Amino acid sequence: MDAPRTTKDHAKALRKDLSLPEVLLWKAIKGRKLMGLPFRKQHPIGPYVLDFYCQAARLAVEIDGASHCFGDRPRRDEARDAWLAAQGITTVRLPAALVLQDVDDATATILARLEGRTDVR
Numbered sequence: 001m002d003a004p005r006t007t008k009d010h011a012k013a014l015r016k017d018l019s020l021p022e023v024l025l026w027k028a029i030k031g032r033k034l035m036g037l038p039f040r041k042q043h044p045i046g047p048y049v050l051d052f053y054c055q056a057a058r059l060a061v062e063i064d065g066a067s068h069c070f071g072d073r074p075r076r077d078e079a080r081d082a083w084l085a086a087q088g089i090t091t092v093r094l095p096a097a098l099v100l101q102d103v104d105d106a107t108a109t110i111l112a113r114l115e116g117r118t119d120v121r
Contacts, residue, residue: 003044011044018042021063021099022051028107029061035114046087048080057114058089065096 003011018026018041029039029052039061043053052061064077081091092113099106 007044011042011049014042021096024103028103060091062093
């Protein structure tokens with residue numbers, strides 16, 4: 001699904017201003033480092049910008065900071081994940097703290113999902 005121009009422009013701006021957990025994870029997955037699959041960072045799709053997206057696997061990876069636990073954010077994340085699922089895209093949500101503590105564990109979680117395992121975060 002194509003994204004509106006405003007979403008594309010927002011994604012472009014976000015690519016220039018990644019958070020530290022996003023930078024660390026991007027270094028770990030860019031260049032087809034996971035199962036030879038390409039990932040895009042700050043990928044616009046529909047009304048959303050995905051932190052990371054693998055088109056070949058139809059997998060979105062979102063890094064969630066503490067703000068994702070408060071206010072209406074959990075409800076908004078659920079709605080977003082449901083919209084993506086309706087498009088045939090699976091979402092993996094990783095706590096930013098996990099990425100900061102152990103990027104290898106974070107990539108292992110993504111790899112497990114790519115391999116079709118469901119016994120992970």
